[in-house]
Each structure stands twice: as structure tokens, then as C-alpha cells.
Amino acid sequence: xxxxxxxxxxxxxxxxxxxxxxxxxxxxxxxxxxxxxxxxxxxxxxxxxxxxxxxxxxxxxxxxxxxxxxxxxxxxxxxxxxxxxxxxxxxxxxxxxxxxxxxxxxxxxxxxxxxxxxxxxxxxxxxxxxxxxxxxxxxxxxxxxxxxxxxxxxxxxxxxxxxxxxxxxxxxxxxxxxxxxxxxxxxxxxxxxxxxxxxxxxxxxxxxxxxxxxxxxxxxxxxxxxxxxxxxxxxxxxxxxxxxxxxxxxxxxxxxxxxxxxxxxxxxxxxxxxxxxxxxxxxxxxxxxxxxxxxxxxxxxxxxxxxxxxxxxxxxxxxxxxxxxxxxxxxxxxxxxxxxxxxxxxxxxxxxxxxxxxxxxxxxxxxxxxxxxxxxxxxxxxxxxxxxxxxxxxxxxxxxxxxxxxxxxxxxxxxxxxxxxxxxxxxxxxxxxxxxxxxxxxxxxxxxxxxxxxxxxxxxxxxxxxxxxxxxxxxxxxxxxxxxxxxxxxxxxx
Amino acid sequence: xxxxxxxxxxxxxxxxxxxxxxxxxxxxxxxxxxxxxxxxxxxxxxxxxxxxxxxxxxxxxxxxxxxxxxxxxxxxxxxxxxxxxxxxxxxxxxxxxxxxxxxxxxxxxxxxxxxxxxxxxxxxxxxxxxxxxxxxxxxxxxxxxxxxxxxxxxxxxxxxxxxxxxxxxxxxxxxxxxxxxxxxxxxxxxxxxxxxxxxxxxxxxxxxxxxxxxxxxxxxxxxxxxxxxxxxxxxxxxxxxxxxxxxxxxxxxxxxxxxxxxxxxxxxxxxxxxxxxxxxxxxxxxxxxxxxxxxxxxxxxxxxxxxxxxxxxxxxxxxxxxxxxxxxxxxxxxxxxxxxxxxxxxxxxxxxxxxxxxxxxxxxxxxxxxxxxxxxxxxxxxxxxxxxxxxxxxxxxxxxxxxxxxxxxxxxxxxxxxxxxxxxxxxxxxxxxxxxxxxxxxxxxxxxxxxxxxxxxxxxxxxxxxxxxxxxxxxxxxxxxxxxxxxxxxxxxx
Numbered sequence: 004x005x006x007x008x009x010x011x012x013x014x015x016x017x018x019x020x021x022x023x024x025x026x027x028x029x030x031x032x033x034x035x036x037x038x039x040x041x042x043x044x045x046x047x048x049x050x051x052x053x054x055x056x057x058x059x060x061x062x063x064x065x066x067x068x069x070x071x072x073x074x075x076x077x078x079x080x081x082x083x084x085x086x087x088x089x090x091x092x093x094x095x096x097x098x099x100x101x102x103x104x105x106x107x108x109x110x111x112x113x114x115x116x117x118x119x120x121x122x123x124x125x126x127x128x129x130x131x132x133x134x135x136x137x138x139x140x141x142x143x144x145x146x147x148x149x150x151x152x153x154x155x156x157x158x159x160x161x162x163x164x165x166x167x168x169x170x171x172x173x174x175x176x177x178x179x180x181x182x183x184x185x186x187x188x189x190x191x192x193x194x195x196x197x198x199x200x201x202x203x204x205x206x207x208x209x210x211x212x213x214x215x216x217x218x219x220x221x222x223x224x225x226x227x228x229x230x231x232x233x234x235x236x237x238x239x240x241x242x243x244x245x246x247x248x249x250x251x252x253x254x255x256x257x258x259x260x261x262x263x264x265x266x267x268x269x270x271x272x273x274x275x276x277x278x279x280x281x282x283x284x285x286x287x288x289x290x291x292x293x294x295x296x297x298x299x300x301x302x303x304x305x306x307x308x309x310x311x312x313x314x315x316x317x318x319x320x321x322x323x324x325x326x327x328x329x330x331x332x333x334x335x336x337x338x339x340x341x342x343x344x345x346x347x348x349x350x351x352x353x354x355x356x357x358x359x360x361x362x363x364x365x366x367x368x369x370x371x372x373x374x375x376x377x378x379x380x381x382x383x384x385x386x387x388x389x390x391x392x393x394x395x396x397x398x399x400x401x402x403x404x405x406x407x408x409x410x411x412x413x414x415x416x417x418x419x420x421x422x423x424x425x426x427x428x429x430x431x432x433x434x435x436x437x438x439x440x441x442x443x444x445x446x447x448x449x450x451x452x453x454x455x456x457x458x459x460x461x462x463x464x465x466x467x468x469x470x471x472x473x474x475x476x477x478x479x480x481x482x483x484x485x486x487x488x489x490x491x492x493x494x495x496x497x
Numbered sequence: 498x499x500x501x502x503x504x505x506x507x508x509x510x511x512x513x514x515x516x517x518x519x520x521x522x523x524x525x526x527x528x529x530x531x532x533x534x535x536x537x538x539x540x541x542x543x544x545x546x547x548x549x550x551x552x553x554x555x556x557x558x559x560x561x562x563x564x565x566x567x568x569x570x571x572x573x574x575x576x577x578x579x580x581x582x583x584x585x586x587x588x589x590x591x592x593x594x595x596x597x598x599x600x601x602x603x604x605x606x607x608x609x610x611x612x613x614x615x616x617x618x619x620x621x622x623x624x625x626x627x628x629x630x631x632x633x634x635x636x637x638x639x640x641x642x643x644x645x646x647x648x649x650x651x652x653x654x655x656x657x658x659x660x661x662x663x664x665x666x667x668x669x670x671x672x673x674x675x676x677x678x679x680x681x682x683x684x685x686x687x688x689x690x691x692x693x694x695x696x697x698x699x700x701x702x703x704x705x706x707x708x709x710x711x712x713x714x715x716x717x718x719x720x721x722x723x724x725x726x727x728x729x730x731x732x733x734x735x736x737x738x739x740x741x742x743x744x745x746x747x748x749x750x751x752x753x754x755x756x757x758x759x760x761x762x763x764x765x766x767x768x769x770x771x772x773x774x775x776x777x778x779x780x781x782x783x784x785x786x787x788x789x790x791x792x793x794x795x796x797x798x799x800x801x802x803x804x805x806x807x808x809x810x811x812x813x814x815x816x817x818x819x820x821x822x823x824x825x826x827x828x829x830x831x832x833x834x835x836x837x838x839x840x841x842x843x844x845x846x847x848x849x850x851x852x853x854x855x856x857x858x859x860x861x862x863x864x865x866x867x868x869x870x871x872x873x874x875x876x877x878x879x880x881x882x883x884x885x886x887x888x889x890x891x892x893x894x895x896x897x898x899x900x901x902x903x904x905x906x907x908x909x910x911x912x913x914x915x916x917x918x919x920x921x922x923x924x925x926x927x928x929x930x931x932x933x934x935x936x937x938x939x940x941x942x943x944x945x946x947x948x949x950x951x952x953x954x955x956x957x958x959x960x961x962x963x964x965x966x967x968x969x970x971x972x973x974x975x976x977x978x979x980x981x982x983x984x985x986x987x988x989x990x991x
Contacts, residue, residue, distance in 0.1 A: 019879075027880070071887035093684065093811045096783045096819045105687050106823030109847045111762075111796045117708055118856035141660035146868075150644070150651045157644045166635035166836035190587065193599050202696075202862035209861050214611055235860050268605075289590045302605045317587045325590045329600030342660035344867040353603045362612035366729050367703050368696035372866060373838040374640075386521075393565035 007038070007045060008053035021056055025064035030073055033084055044074065044082045119234055121463065132485045133452040135473035136279070137428030143398065144342040145382075145391050152378035165373045171365040173200025173349075174376035180383035181349060189310065190324050191333075193351055199360055200371050203348040204308050207334035208232050209367075210350065210360040211269070211304050212239035220268035223261060223301075225253045227459035227469070229278040232271050232306070241268070245461055248277055250421075252284030255291045267301040274322055275310050276426040279459045279471040283424060289322055296330035302356075303331045309339055311392050313425030314400035329353040337379065339427070340392060347371075347379055399427065399475045402482070406474040409486050417493050427475040433468040437496050442470070446492035451485055453492075501532070501539060502547035515550055519558035524567055527578055538568065538576045613728055615957070626979045627946040629967035630773070631922030637892065638836040639876075639885050646872035659867045665859040667694025667843075668870035674877040675843060683804065684818050685827075687845050693854055694865050696840040698802050701828035702726050704844065704854040705763070705798050706733035714762035717755060717795075719747045721953035721963070723772040726765050726800070735762070739955055742771055744915075746778030749785045756793040763796045768816055769804050770920040773953045773965040777918060783816055790824035796850075797825045803833055805886050807919030808894035823847040831873065833921070834886060841865075841873055893921065893969045896976070900968040903980050911987050921969040927962040931990050936964070940986035945979055947986075 011028045013021055032038045044050075047065060051058040065082055068074045075085045156162045165174075172178070178195035185191040201207045208231075216222065218240035224233055226245035233243060244267070246257040253272060261267060272292070274284035284292075296303050305322045323331040336348035350360060364370075382388050406429065407422050419432045433442065439456030446453045454470045457463055477485060505522045507515055526532045538544075541559060545552040559576055562568045569579045650656045659668075666672070672689035679685040695701045702725075710716065712734035718727055720739035727737060738761070740751040747766060755761060766786070768778035778786075790797050799816045817825040830842040844854060858864075876882050900923065901916050913926045927933065933950030940947045948964045951957055971979060 067884075070891065071884060072891045093682070093814045094780075095684070095814050096780045096816070103684060103686050103818045104821065105685075105691050105817075105845065106821060106847045109796065109823040109850050110791060111709075111794050111824065113708070113850045113853060115849065115853070117853045118860065120856040120859070138661065141657040144657065144660050146651045146656065146660065150647045153644045153647050157640045162640065163635040163638065163836075166638050166640065166838040167632065168837045188587070190589070190597060191599075192597050197599050205860075206862040214607070215605075231863075238857075238860055286588075286590045297604060300605050302603065320587045320589050322590070323599075324597045327598065327600060329603040330605065342657075343662045344660040344864075346862065346864070346866055351599065353600050355609065356603050356607045359607060359609070359611050362614040363732075365614070366612065366699075366732055367861060368700040368840065369725075370838075370840070372840055372869065375866065375869075390561075390565060397564065397566045 007032070008050060010037070011054060013054055013056065022060045022063035022067065025054070025056075025061065026067045026071075029064070029068060030071075033073055033088065038084050040084050040086045040088060042084050044084065046081065119238055121230055121234060121458070128447070128452060131447070131450050131452045132477075132481060132488065134454070134485055134489070135427075135476050136454050136471045137426065137473040138343060138476050139339050139395065139427065140398075140476040140478075141342045141344070143395060144345075145387065146342075148382055148387050148391070149341070149345070149375075149378055152381050153374065155381075156374060156377060162374075165377055169370055169373045171370045172361050173198070173371055174373060174380055176380035177376045177383070180380045184383055184388070185351070190320050191351065197351055197354070197357065199350045199352075199357055199364065200376060201334075201348040201350055201364070202346040202368075202371065203338045204306055204334050204336045205231065205235075205348070206364075206367075207348050207350040208235050208271075208304065208306070210363055211302070211332055211334075212236050212241070213363055214356065214359045215269055215302055216241045217268075221261070221265050223258055223267055223270040224461075225272065225277065226461045227279055228271075228461070229273065229306070230458045232304075233461065236269070236271070243461065248280055248282065250282050252277055252282050252288055253292075255288045255295070258292065259295055262295055262299040262301070267299055269302045269304060270296070271304045271306065272322075273306045273308070275307050275318055276423060278306075279428075279469075280430045281421075281423040281426055281428060281471075282430075283319060286319055289319070289325070293322060293326060293328075293330065297328045301330070305331050305333050306335075307333060308336045309426045310335065311340060312396060312399060312427065314396065314403060315422075315424045318425065323351065332356065337388075340388060340395075341379075345375070347375065402474045402477070402479075403429075405479050406472070406477075406482050406486075409482060413486055414490055414493070417490065428471045428473045431470050431472050433470070433493065435497060437468055437493060438466050439468060439470045440466070441496040442489075442492050445495040446489060449488045449492055451488040451492065453489060501526070502544060504531070505548060507548055507550065516554045516557035516561065519548070519550075519555065520561045520565075523558070523562060524565075527567055527582065532578050534578050534580045534582060536578050538578065540575065613732055615724055615728060615952070622941070622946060625941070625944050625946045626971075626975060626982065628948070628979055628983070629921075629970050630948050630965045631920065631967040632837060632970050633833050633889065633921065634892075634970040635836045635838070637889060638839075639881065640836075642876055642881050642885075643835070643839070643869075643872050646875050647868065649875075650868060650871060656868075659871055663864055663867045665864050666855050667692070667865055668867060668874055671870045671874035671877070674874045678877055678882070679845070684814050685845065691845050691848070691851065693844045693846075693851055693858065694870060695828075695842040695844055695858070696862075696865065697832045697842040698800055698828050698830045699725065699729075699842070700858075700861075701842050701844040702729050702765075702798065702800070704857055705796070705826055705828075706730050706735070707857055708850065708853045709763055709796055710735045711762075715755070715759050717752055717761055717764040718955075719766070719771065720955045721773055722765075722955070723767065723800070724952045726798075727955065730763070730765070737955065742774055742776065744776055746771055746776050746782055747786075749782045749789070752786065753789055756789055756795070761793055761795040763798060764790070765798045765800065766816075767800045767802070769801050769812055770917060772800075773922070773963075774924045775915075775917040775920055775922060775965075776924075777813065780813060783813070783819070787816060787820060787822075787824065791822045795824070799825050799827045800829075801827060802830045803920045804829065805834060806890060806893060806921065808890065808897060809916075809918045812919065817845065826850065831882075834882065834889075835873075839869070841869065896968045896971070896973075897923075899973050900966075900971075900976050900980075903976060907980055908984055908987070911984065922965045922967045925964050925966050927964070927987065929991065931962055931987060932960050933962060933964045934960070935990040936983075936986050939989040940983060943982045943986055945982040945986065947983060 047061040051061045178198045212235045216239040222236045222241040223244045225248045244261045247254045323333040333351040443455035541555040545555045672692045706729045710733040716730045716735040717738045719742045741748045817827040827845040937949035
């Protein structure tokens with residue numbers, strides 16, 4: 004037998020712990036057949052001495068090998084390479100079959116337009132500065148707080164409960180904390196039972212669409228509006244009825260005209276800061292909208308994804324806070340509070356609807372990430388979310404002001420905009436009829452990613468002069484540089 | 498002004514850092530109106546002395562107050578309670594509206610049977626010992642390794658990228674590592690592009706159903722079988738065609754008879770360890786099934802959720818490893834490898850199908866948990882998953898043997914079973930025609946939760962004598978106690 008000591012090489016500077024280096028080294032020699040089943044391994048004391056490591060390190064390596072079934076321990080004799088090695092090799096179905104290659108196409112029928120897809124994820128070009136359409140700055144995301152919660156939970160004995168299957172409605176702790184949070188921030192008096200935890204607003208919208216919409220049902224949406232919602236409604240079979248938007252929000256007269264002519268099933272609205280134009284739905288229109296919903300018995304899907312971000316004056320409370328008839332389904336999210344990649348949203352709705360949504364959620368993915376939901380509950384409970392929101396509001400308020408004054412100073416003759424009350428973006432109109440798509444193209448050549456405006460209007464071919472500009476994710480230096488490039492791009496597009 | 502020093506009380510033994518205690522104390526007095534806007538706060542040196550804390554602690558508290566906008570700093574003068582306090586109070590829509598109460602029922606129509614729901618989450622009674630239907634032991638879940646990965650990522654500058662929106666197909670790193678893992682363990686030669694990351698097997702099944710099934714399409718499933726899949730297919734509009742199962746898996750003659758009579762759209766199968774009977778589909782039947790799928794052009798959904806758990810002999814490779822025509826959609830999961838509450842599954846399929854599934858996934862929840870996916874990629878890459886699987890296999894192998902010999906010794910006259918090759922459960926037949934539901938009821942009275950067998954057969958009213966008993970989640974002491982109670986329950990049910 005070769006001396007195993009001479010085969011093993013240890014790197015004490017490696018990130019891999021020394022005991023694992025020894026473990027993996029021995030496994031590798033067993034796999035290669037250099038160490039045969041039944042052959043003895045050296046005593047830990049001797050091996051430790053020749054490798055110049057502590058004896059406990061070798062013992063830990065042998066424990067690991069035993070736990071993984073690579074070695075047998077024979078009392079008072081020693082440690083031997085196991086006779087039944089744990090690498091159970093899979094058996095092919097049939098020895099005559101060729102080597103596996105995945106077919107490029109199914110042999111059964113797949114309809115290529117089964118699922119609609121106007122919007123798809125686009126990777127941002129590396130190196131470009133980016134005006135997002137209104138995202139938070141993930142550089143200030145409180146990831147360290149989330150990790151702190153995970154660490155804390157990893158040390159608790161009760162955590163193994165959170166690792167089992169749980170309620171499809173979401174963590175009860177989180178729903179309790181959320182009920183309190185919604186009460187304090189939005190004046191909603193709801194209980195944990197009235198809430199379903201979702202993966203972001205997206206899943207809440209999907210559930211609404213699938214539970215409520217039958218083929219050819221009328222759904223009222225704003226134009227310009229949020230394409231991500233439109234797609235989900237159309238996928239469920241809806242016919243969209245478009246209503247315009249002005250500086251006070253969606254046009255309620257237009258809503259009333261549609262209601263008088265056809266049976267309306269649902270209306271989708273972002274009353275706090277309309278997506279994409281950032282306008283706030285006025286109090287007067289809110290009361291009229293609720294009255295229409297009551298009269299014509301349609302559902303209002305209230306998407307309030309950025310209620311927690313307001314700078315100048317207090318936000319108007321959500322529609323649901325004045326709904327006594329059960330017309331409003333309220334959906335919101337922490338994806339903007341923590342980060343878009345942390346997928347936690349919620350839905351508040353009357354029980355008969357909520358129960359159907361909960362059942363469907365079970366079909367879709369059974370339940371959410373329980374550990375993440377517990378971490379979030381804890382962050383809400385101990386006030387971390389509140390503190391983070393205060394800091395983020397302050398920072399984004401400053402950034403909004405910085406960008407607005409940059410734009411006024413440098414580009415007043417090229418664009419027009421109103422300062423938004425809150426949120427993450429400014430709705431900008433190019434003067435002189437400049438085409439948004441052309442500016443985007445020119446900007447891209449110069450190293451700036453900026454919206455082409457193709458997703459604001461239902462008719463994608465409609466040429467227009469608007470663009471939504473996120474201010475929250477850039478610092479002053481980045482903004483200054485971005486505005487510089489943007490200005491040059493507009494001039495090229497004139 | 499009252500002396501703020503006398504208002505603040507510091508608890509140095511609290512879990513809350515001292516600087517936050519000071520911060521929160523001051524905020525609380527501002528909120529109560531005790532500290533008025535514009536009033537000066539004491540210099541940090543003086544306050545530190547009177548509170549008997551380090552001056553840096555007070556500075557940190559003041560920084561926090563400033564970051565949250567509670568104070569203004571006036572250069573060379575001092576720190577003052579801010580004149581514009583950050584608590585922006587929300588405005589009600591209309592002052593005349595009553596206090597909010599969520600309606601118990603919608604005023605719009607909701608169909609109470611819109612979503613089917615044979616199975617729902619049931620909370621286990623506290624204090625009972627539980628024979629699960631076959632779950633891993635979450636007490637050995639490698640949560641510490643996941644937390645280690647989160648901690649590592651929290652410290653990286655590039656992590657903020659993972660916090661933004663990403664690909665709806667799932668993390669590219671994870672798909673690359675998974676392609677390698679599937680190659681090493683299952684002989685599949687697939688690329689990252691052939692894989693969609695899902696939330697467990699559940700979402701993969703949901704996507705298959707929604708992309709492929711039209712109303713009244715025939716879907717073949719086994720009976721007894723997996724109710725979670727049946728529900729998803731029926732929700733999509735399928736008509737189920739049931740085929741029986743024997744000791745070699747699903748009855749292929751029965752499948753052929755159905756194919757000859759009707760157009761079949763899809764067949765769902767768990768070939769590795771059939772759910773619930775744990776039998777393995779034989780090689781000969783596998784080849785026949787693939788041939789039928791080719792001939793009659795239907796899709797095979799191959800659910801291989803526990804391929805990684807086998808004890809006695811090597812598993813037969815998956816059906817997809819011998820599929821050259823594009824008939825098989827392969828779905829799997831890490832929910833059994835890590836823990837059911839950690840929701841990571843995957844789907845491998847030909848491109849034309851996969852693209853539709855990816856689009857639908859975007860509608861449903863936009864994307865998965867990017868950080869979790871990156872953590873998983875890292876655990877696969879550095880071999881932690883492989884090591885954990887080896888240890889878990891060894892432990893579950895021992896537990897299977899322990900339970901089987903306990904059952905043989907104590908209950909040989911009451912039950913009958915075959916030792917399963919792998920997985921998490923034993924399929925047990927009660928002798929003398931004892932009814933499973935009755936045993937479950939009696940066991941519950943005695944402090945043991947055990948399956949009532951109501952979810953194995955499509956016809957729920959069908960009385961039978963089978964039960965699925967999980968061995969993986971109990972240690973020897975727990976098993977001994979559980980078997981003791983179980984035996985008494987069976988005798989009561991005789």
C-alpha cells in the first residue's frame with residue numbers, strides 16, 4: 004500500500020477547512036481505486052504527525068468519512084475503507100440505448116402563442132449607466148439585517164418547524180405583523196386571516212386574474228398603464244377596456260361610460276402613483292370610483308406597491324380604507340422596500356375571494372419561503388423596516404430633488420415634467436415631438452440605458468414623446484453623468 | 498426644557514444596541530411632543546457623560562436620528578429637533594367616511610368552487626408523534642450552510658446585482674451547476690438553457706398543466722397516485738384516465754388500451770418510487786412507455802422528486818435519459834434534499850415547451866428568489882449538497898432498516914409490507930381488512946398522527962387497508978414509541 008500521508012497535500016491558506024481537504028483527498032483516492040475497499044487507514048495520531056496538523060483535525064476528517072459511509076470503524080482494530088462503497092451507480096434502462104441527448108423540440112404539440120409575452124426580462128448592457136423605470140437602489144438594501152435574522156433562526160431549535168411544509172396563506176407571524184403595519188401606516192383594520200402572503204405584487208395580480216376572469220370578461224385598465232398587469236389579465240381571457248389618465252388620475256367619466264354600456268368584471272388601478280405617469284388619483288375621483296364599483300358590482304384591484312415612499316405631503320389613504328361593500332382587493336409589496344429580488348408581496352381581500360386565491364396559490368407553488376417570511380416578520384416587529392423606510396425616504400427625497408434641479412438647469416428647453424410627490428420616478432415629456440424610442444437608441448450608443456417608451460401604451464406601435472425616469476437608484480455623480488449623456492442623445496434625436 | 502438625560506434610560510444588558518436605545522428614546526419623546534420641533538439636543542460629550550456611555554455611542558445615535566430626518570444639524574451651532582418631522586401622516590380620502598372595516602364578503606360575484614381543493618394544509622396536533630407520509634428530517638437540514646452562503650454574499654459588492662430583477666428562467670449559475678449535477682447523478686447531458694428553476698415540483702406541474710392542457714384533454718394518471726398532481730391537472734380542465742399500479746409500477750397494458758381508444762394529451766408518472774406505493778417502474782415497462790408516447794404523441798411528465806435517495810441498489814436512470822424524440826418533461830426538486838420549506842425545484846424540457854413555461858412563470862411571480870438560487874448554486878458547486886446527500890442517505894438507510902425490523906418483530910401478524918429500495922416511506926397493508934381511516938382515528942386518540950389513507954385513491958370514499966409510513970423523519974426512540982402506539986391503535990380498530 005502506498006503511504007497515504009505522501010498522497011495528501013494540505014493547503015493551510017485555502018478557504019476549504021483542512022479536515023475537509025483530508026476528507027476529499029481520501030475520497031478521491033478511494034474513487035480512483037488507489038485505496039481499495041477493506042484496506043486500513045493510518046491511525047489518526049500518526050497521520051496527524053506526518054501531515055503536521057492537530058490530531059483533532061484528522062479525527063474530524065475520519066468522522067466525516069464515516070458519516071458519508073466511505074469507511075468502516077472496527078472497534079479496537081481501526082478504520083478501514085468500506086467494503087460497500089456509497090457511490091451507488093445508476094443503472095441504464097436498457098444497455099442498447101444511445102447516449103442521451105435532449106431533443107430540441109417536443110414530439111407532442113405545443114402552441115407557440117399559448118402564453119403572451121410582450122414584456123420579457125432584458126439584461127442591461129454591461130458598463131452602461133442606467134435610468135431605470137423606477138427601482139430602489141439595491142446598494143442600500145438591508146441585506147445585512149436579513150442575514151442577521153437568518154443567522155438567529157439557524158441557531159434556534161424551533162427553526163426546523165419553519166423548514167417543513169406550512170400554511171399556503173403564509174407565515175402567521177408575518178401576517179400578524181403586517182396587519183399591525185397596515186394599521187399604523189394605512190389606517191386599515193384587518194386581521195392576519197384577511198391577508199395572503201404572495202411572491203410580490205405579480206403573484207397577487209395573477210391570482211386575481213385567474214380566480215375572477217372568464218373568457219371575454221371586461222377589465223378596465225388605464226392607458227398608458229402597467230403592461231405587466233395587462234398581460235396577466237389578457238392571459239386569463241379578459242378583454243381590456245382602456246381609459247385615459249390626466250393629472251388627477253384615471254378618467255372616471257370614461258369608466259362610467261363603459262359601465263353603462265357593458266358588464267364590467269374588474270378595474271385595475273394604481274391610485275397612489277399611477278404607473279407610468281406618477282399622478283395621484285384625487286379624493287373626489289376615489290369616492291366616485293368606489294360608488295361606481297358598488298353600483299355596477301365590479302372588483303377594484305388596487306395596486307399600492309409604493310405607498311411607503313412619499314416625500315412632500317402625506318399620501319391619500321388607499322381606496323380600501325373607504326370600502327365598506329367589499330369591492331376592493333388591495334395588493335402591495337416589500338419588493339421595493341427591501342429589494343426587487345426579495346419576493347414578498349401581499350393581498351388583503353374579503354374572505355370568500357381570499358379562500359379561492361389561497362387554494363389556487365397551493366396549486367401553483369404550495370407555499371412561500373417560510374424562513375424568508377419569518378425573517379420579514381421579525382424585521383417588521385423590531386422596527387427595522389420602519390427605520391429602513393425612513394432612511395430610504397430621506398435619501399430618495401434628496402435624489403428626487405437633485406435630479407429635478409439638474410433637469411431644470413440643464414434640460415429645461417428640451418423636456419417638461421412635474422415633480423412627483425413620492426415614488427421612484429419622474430414622468431418626462433420630450434418637447435418638439437421628439438420620439439422616445441429614438442432617444443433611447445441614441446442614448447444607448449453613448450453609454451446610457453434609458454426607456455424606449457414602448458411599454459407604456461397598449462398600442463406598442465404608437466409613437467410618443469414620454470419616458471419614465473427613475474431617480475432612486477443613482478447617486479449624484481451618476482445622475483450628473485447620466486443627464487449629460489441623455490442631453491446629447493436628445494439633441495441627436497431632434 | 499426637561500433634561501433629556503433624565504428621560505432616557507439605558508439597559509446595557511438588552512439585545513438592542515445602546516445607540517438604538519438612545520435613538521428610539523429620543524424619537525419617542527419627539528413623537529409625544531415632549532421634545533418640540535426646533536429645540537436643541539445636548540452636545541454629545543455632555544449627554545455621554547450623564548448617561549455613562551462612550552461619546553461615540555451618542556454620536557452614532559445622533560447620526561441615526563439625522564439619517565431618519567428627526568433632527569437637523571446646524572454647522573457650528575448644534576443639533577436641533579427637525580422642524581419638518583418625517584412622520585408624514587396619511588390623509589383620509591374623505592373626512593366623512595366611517596372607520597374602516599374590511600367587508601366579510603365581496604359585492605362582486607366569486608364562484609366558491611372556482612378552484613378545487615381536495616387537499617389542504619393541516620396543522621399537526623401539538624404534542625403528537627407523527628408518521629409523516631414521507632418527509633425528510635428537517636432537524637438535519639443544512640441550514641447552517643445556507644446561512645453561511647447568505648453571509649458570504651451579504652459581504653460581496655456584486656450581491657446588489659442579485660437583488661435586482663433577474664431572469665425568469667432562474668439564476669444562470671444555478672442552472673449551470675444543476676446541469677453538471679444532473680449529468681453526474683443521472684447521466685443527462687443538458688445545458689443551462691434546457692432548465693427552468695421552479696418553486697418545487699409543484700410549480701413545475703402547474704406550468705405543465707397550464708401550458709399543455711385544454712378543456713377535456715385526457716391525462717393518464719396512476720390510481721392510487723399523487724393527489725397534488727391530479728388536482729393541478731383537473732384545475733386546468735383535464736379529464737383524468739386512471740390506470741392501476743402493481744409491483745412493477747403503472748400498468749402499461751392499461752395505458753395502451755386508453756391510447757388506442759382516445760387521444761391522450763399527457764401521462765404523469767413517478768417512475769423512481771411511485772407515490773404512494775414506492776414501487777419502481779421496471780426497465781421493460783419504461784421502454785414500452787416511451788414507445789407508446791412516441792407512437793401516440795403524448796407528453797410524459799416524469800416526476801423524479803426523490804431520485805437522490807436510494808439505499809439498496811442503484812436506481813434505474815430516469816425515462817428522459819432514454820428519450821430521443823422529445824416526449825419527456827423531467828421535473829425534480831431540492832425540497833427533499835434541503836427541506837420542504839426551501840422551495841427549489843426544476844424542469845428539463847425541449848426548447849419549444851420550455852419557452853412557453855418560462856413565459857407563464859413570468860406572469861405568475863416574475864422570478865424566483867435570486868439570493869436563494871445563488872446560495873444553492875454555491876452549495877452544489879463546492880460539493881456541500883453531495884456531502885449532505887451522502888450523510889442523509891446513510892442516516893435514512895439506517896432508519897429504514899430500524900423501522901422495518903421493528904415492524905417485523907412487533908407487528909408481523911397485523912401488517913404486510915415490502916422493504917423499499919430508497920425514498921422516505923414504506924407502503925403498508927393492514928391485514929384482516931382493517932380500515933386505514935379507522936386506525937388513523939384510533940391512533941390520533943392515543944397521541945400518534947398517521948395517514949388516514951383518504952388521499953391515495955381517486956375515489957375518496959373507497960375504503961381500503963393501505964397506509965404510507967415515513968421513516969426518515971423519526972429517530973429510533975421516536976419510532977419505537979410510534980410503533981407501540983400504532984400497534985395499540987390497530988388492535989382497537991380490529
